[in-house]
Amino acid sequence: MTHTEQLAAFMADLRYEQLPQAVLDRTEELYLDWLGSALASQDRHPIPLFERYAQTMGPETGKAKILVSGKYTSAYFAALVNGASSHLVEQDDLHNSSVLHPATVVFPAALAAAQDLGCSGQELLLATVVGYEAGIRIGEFLGRSHYRIFHTTATVGTLAAAVTVGKLLKFDREQFINLLGTAGTQAAGLWEFLRDAADSKQLHTAKAAADGVLAAYLTAEGLSGARNILEGDQGMAAGMSSDANPGKLSDRLGSRWALCETSFKLHASCRHTHPAADALLALMQAQGLGHEQIEQVTTRVHQGAIDVLGRVDVPSSVHQAKFSMGTVLGLIAVHGKAGLPEFEQFALHDPRVASFRAKVRMQLDTEVDAAYPQRWLGRVEVLTLDGRLVQGAIDDPKGDPGNTLSRTELEDKFRRLLAFAGHKDSARTDELINQAWNLRHCASVNSLC
Amino acid sequence: MTHTEQLAAFMADLRYEQLPQAVLDRTEELYLDWLGSALASQDRHPIPLFERYAQTMGPETGKAKILVSGKYTSAYFAALVNGASSHLVEQDDLHNSSVLHPATVVFPAALAAAQDLGCSGQELLLATVVGYEAGIRIGEFLGRSHYRIFHTTATVGTLAAAVTVGKLLKFDREQFINLLGTAGTQAAGLWEFLRDAADSKQLHTAKAAADGVLAAYLTAEGLSGARNILEGDQGMAAGMSSDANPGKLSDRLGSRWALCETSFKLHASCRHTHPAADALLALMQAQGLGHEQIEQVTTRVHQGAIDVLGRVDVPSSVHQAKFSMGTVLGLIAVHGKAGLPEFEQFALHDPRVASFRAKVRMQLDTEVDAAYPQRWLGRVEVLTLDGRLVQGAIDDPKGDPGNTLSRTELEDKFRRLLAFAGHKDSARTDELINQAWNLRHCASVNSLC
Numbered sequence: 002m003t004h005t006e007q008l009a010a011f012m013a014d015l016r017y018e019q020l021p022q023a024v025l026d027r028t029e030e031l032y033l034d035w036l037g038s039a040l041a042s043q044d045r046h047p048i049p050l051f052e053r054y055a056q057t058m059g060p061e062t063g064k065a066k067i068l069v070s071g072k073y074t075s076a077y078f079a080a081l082v083n084g085a086s087s088h089l090v091e092q093d094d095l096h097n098s099s100v101l102h103p104a105t106v107v108f109p110a111a112l113a114a115a116q117d118l119g120c121s122g123q124e125l126l127l128a129t130v131v132g133y134e135a136g137i138r139i140g141e142f143l144g145r146s147h148y149r150i151f152h153t154t155a156t157v158g159t160l161a162a163a164v165t166v167g168k169l170l171k172f173d174r175e176q177f178i179n180l181l182g183t184a185g186t187q188a189a190g191l192w193e194f195l196r197d198a199a200d201s202k203q204l205h206t207a208k209a210a211a212d213g214v215l216a217a218y219l220t221a222e223g224l225s226g227a228r229n230i231l232e233g234d235q236g237m238a239a240g241m242s243s244d245a246n247p248g249k250l251s252d253r254l255g256s257r258w259a260l261c262e263t264s265f266k267l268h269a270s271c272r273h274t275h276p277a278a279d280a281l282l283a284l285m286q287a288q289g290l291g292h293e294q295i296e297q298v299t300t301r302v303h304q305g306a307i308d309v310l311g312r313v314d315v316p317s318s319v320h321q322a323k324f325s326m327g328t329v330l331g332l333i334a335v336h337g338k339a340g341l342p343e344f345e346q347f348a349l350h351d352p353r354v355a356s357f358r359a360k361v362r363m364q365l366d367t368e369v370d371a372a373y374p375q376r377w378l379g380r381v382e383v384l385t386l387d388g389r390l391v392q393g394a395i396d397d398p399k400g401d402p403g404n405t406l407s408r409t410e411l412e413d414k415f416r417r418l419l420a421f422a423g424h425k426d427s428a429r430t431d432e433l434i435n436q437a438w439n440l441r442h443c444a445s446v447n448s449l450c
Numbered sequence: 451m452t453h454t455e456q457l458a459a460f461m462a463d464l465r466y467e468q469l470p471q472a473v474l475d476r477t478e479e480l481y482l483d484w485l486g487s488a489l490a491s492q493d494r495h496p497i498p499l500f501e502r503y504a505q506t507m508g509p510e511t512g513k514a515k516i517l518v519s520g521k522y523t524s525a526y527f528a529a530l531v532n533g534a535s536s537h538l539v540e541q542d543d544l545h546n547s548s549v550l551h552p553a554t555v556v557f558p559a560a561l562a563a564a565q566d567l568g569c570s571g572q573e574l575l576l577a578t579v580v581g582y583e584a585g586i587r588i589g590e591f592l593g594r595s596h597y598r599i600f601h602t603t604a605t606v607g608t609l610a611a612a613v614t615v616g617k618l619l620k621f622d623r624e625q626f627i628n629l630l631g632t633a634g635t636q637a638a639g640l641w642e643f644l645r646d647a648a649d650s651k652q653l654h655t656a657k658a659a660a661d662g663v664l665a666a667y668l669t670a671e672g673l674s675g676a677r678n679i680l681e682g683d684q685g686m687a688a689g690m691s692s693d694a695n696p697g698k699l700s701d702r703l704g705s706r707w708a709l710c711e712t713s714f715k716l717h718a719s720c721r722h723t724h725p726a727a728d729a730l731l732a733l734m735q736a737q738g739l740g741h742e743q744i745e746q747v748t749t750r751v752h753q754g755a756i757d758v759l760g761r762v763d764v765p766s767s768v769h770q771a772k773f774s775m776g777t778v779l780g781l782i783a784v785h786g787k788a789g790l791p792e793f794e795q796f797a798l799h800d801p802r803v804a805s806f807r808a809k810v811r812m813q814l815d816t817e818v819d820a821a822y823p824q825r826w827l828g829r830v831e832v833l834t835l836d837g838r839l840v841q842g843a844i845d846d847p848k849g850d851p852g853n854t855l856s857r858t859e860l861e862d863k864f865r866r867l868l869a870f871a872g873h874k875d876s877a878r879t880d881e882l883i884n885q886a887w888n889l890r891h892c893a894s895v896n897s898l899c
Contacts, residue, residue: 050671058526060509077507150689186650189638192684194676201635201675222499226650227643235641240599
């Protein structure tokens, strides 16, 4: 069997009973973490644009819920709006070595289709695991060269969302092969938007989730796709990667649970800023340093951080500030954290943060770069005003599997996200948390959210 | 101004009154030619799958018409189904040097949005011209390396469809810049499906037309996009081309009307087979040769023909047979033509065609390859059973601008396409033809079709 065929067989054959307890636990945690991100962006640009588009083009009723509005529509449009809203506040999860944000593409597709189909919580969990396991391996397969130009969460996200829905539709191996073809030939998303602070990041996750639904429903109808879209001579790797590694597609299927390697985000910024943020915070605390005592910060980073963060000096929007290393370190140094309220209040308008931002530079580090993307090492060098050069280092940013968030910390984060969006009903918040921790016992996902 | 900015200015500023008479005439002809293709695929796989998908996900009513069914829905789903149906029978137009099929992406988006917006025929014509002029130039810009892996009609088609709708929405320069960014970051479509006879070609045109609608409507709402999606460091050319030529984007805007360079298809097969088909037919007629007198045919072709046609020896479906040089030449040699009825009846099941197919081979020709894609030269060498080696050559395949179809020939083709789809109402056919020839006088496109 080819690597693609092995992957298709795994997806078709995996049963709920085969999922280890730790995988089920983590999937419920990822669900709650995602739900917070999806709800937190209510009323924030550009999410209302997607809601209006869904009203213009979609049906006025349906079984799938648009989370930010509570309205119901068809699965395609619910996946579209929820896919957009999950990725806006930069609090959704990330898998390191694939550089894929799985939740923001997998869960919107999963929930919308599961509601449309009337699935159980166990079916939702099983499909989610399939989406994570396949998506992460496809991301790893396409490699670093792909991520240099293409937004992996958009491109690979389309396939991850598609196979998630395919599992809800109980596809066999042959259908999964066709589904990969139909999803892979729609895979798109370029990083070019970043330097303009454009709205494409939300468009990317919206389209990945929605096109995943489209691909799966058309495959269910009988649409055929290329049988070798990943590895073929005119397939994704041929067109969009120069360092693809086919063995990654079937890497330890059924024994390695890549879903459990996924990191939760503590800071509300691009994950490429987190290692340095944690290293700086630890160093300042250990040395008792205040932001006003620091003259210069050099963050020693991997090339991917420079590619994604290096385009913008002075951010022009809160969202763009999440991709500014200097702004994130400024928030950390001045305010001690870089959560959603700090970004809203201080990222653009605090002169101390702006002053600190100008002191920060990035420098490629061969050790850090060699460890990436498997490990995201944090290394900072700080020159103090009194002339000392001190160094900070962390090997597992907060939220990484080796330094994860507990269920209590995840609940706190969820409450912060909902409070940020203006949700004042704490009983409702408690109910959503309770739903997540009991997802495997949920008879029908139509009762969720 | 950058080339992209020049293109955006052209699109925003172009007025109907500036369109030369020849451009208006040709646009009406392209409309009729497209409409025939869109209607001809009624009830043929995979079009009903797209219709069912539109029913599942879309609204039950709307202002935009699904041509094959006569049902109404929203602009997104009408563009989706009409985009799929326009490209199935391989009779839709082609622009040589961009290797773009403009009609199948531009007209479905144009008609759906124009019906949704209640536009006039003149507005439809103007928007169509914008879609052709921009799409063709973007295809030329991305070059031959792009087409080697990517289906240009899918990728560039997304932008062509988007700007067509943008013109209906009366976008200014700034909106067109954003629209290009939002459409370009969705551009996708790989050739990998061809070797499997998979259904992706219809998916590609469906998605290009529909995503073009999506991009334009979201831009109208205020969604921003990358400002340099074509030429930027992490844009389309950076990710999907190795021979991009930015100057092509602004090539003689307003004086060169690329729309008029578009070719009509006579044979119902991939355009890469047409030069050889015409050369063989002319040679056999000139020499009085019958198919049974021919031992071997060598077609001397450009590399693009080998890339697209060279994957399959024995076709397994009628659609795949349209990409088989041997089958097309077999139909020409045995039946004298390769129209829709010949493909249906003889492409897979006529032993004489199969026998002739085995006699055909393709060989790269440096002269033909150097002329491509500006000119598609036809060169064949025929070895006869009695040992003669004879050569045939044509420089302008039938349908090319230098050897175009007259309005009478286009009407005949339209009647053949509708007859193929089982349309028996000749008064209705006459009415559709009459509508096309009077498109510029149409007060509202809602009365069309």
